[in-house]
Amino acid sequence: MYICIVQLFTLNTFYMTDQETIQKLKDYTGDNGFLKSVLNGYNRWGRLTPKQMEAVKKFFTPKKPKGTIKPIKVNVDLVLKRYVARGISEEYELGKVTPITVTVSEINALTPKAVRVKGKMTFTDVGCCRNCGRDLTDWVSKASGMGPVCAKHLGIERPTTKSEIEEFNKKLKEKIEEMGEFEFWIPKSQIKNAMGPMKYILEC
Numbered sequence: 001m002y003i004c005i006v007q008l009f010t011l012n013t014f015y016m017t018d019q020e021t022i023q024k025l026k027d028y029t030g031d032n033g034f035l036k037s038v039l040n041g042y043n044r045w046g047r048l049t050p051k052q053m054e055a056v057k058k059f060f061t062p063k064k065p066k067g068t069i070k071p072i073k074v075n076v077d078l079v080l081k082r083y084v085a086r087g088i089s090e091e092y093e094l095g096k097v098t099p100i101t102v103t104v105s106e107i108n109a110l111t112p113k114a115v116r117v118k119g120k121m122t123f124t125d126v127g128c129c130r131n132c133g134r135d136l137t138d139w140v141s142k143a144s145g146m147g148p149v150c151a152k153h154l155g156i157e158r159p160t161t162k163s164e165i166e167e168f169n170k171k172l173k174e175k176i177e178e179m180g181e182f183e184f185w186i187p188k189s190q191i192k193n194a195m196g197p198m199k200y201i202l203e204c
Contacts, residue, residue: 022048076119
């Protein structure tokens with residue numbers, strides 16, 4: 001099973017519009033000879049060439065981060081590969097609970113091959129069992145987001161009627177809060193369907 005990004009997020013920190021670039025150029029008070037020359041040309045002609053715009057934008061764009069970074073707050077649902085979920089279970093001593101589905105709330109480190117994130121077991125519906133990732137077949141499993149065996153692993157009595165679903169979800173939410181957040185690495189190669197700013201982060 002591949003890690004699948006169900007919900008994307010935006011990071012405008014690394015992107016700059018032409019208008020923002022021009023404003024930064026106008027506000028620049030440093031000693032960079034190139035920028036001073038470009039600014040003089042802009043003041044004279046009222047515009048920048050495409051190459052000048054790209055060069056100025058590159059100068060003002062923050063360098064791509066490596067290793068530990070300032071935490072980036074996100075809200076992304078992931079379906080993890082089994083070995084990643086087992087690693088979380090072992091590190092946090094969760095027994096037979098293996099959080100296959102996780103809601104990531106923070107990205108706090110980057111390397112050329114992986115990202116380190118913080119998150120907790122997903123409470124929202126991601127279309128598969130939260131604990132093992134298998135497809136859910138009967139209506140009870142679909143409504144609770146978990147099969148009978150995995151519900152037993154979490155120590156929550158599985159509902160048998162529609163009226164019991166709400167109580168089950170309440171107990172599940174309490175269990176997820178009790179387990180708390182996990183911090184773990186995800187190989188970039190296992191993250192699919194990343195676009196826009198998310199793609200930029202993965203290329204760092």
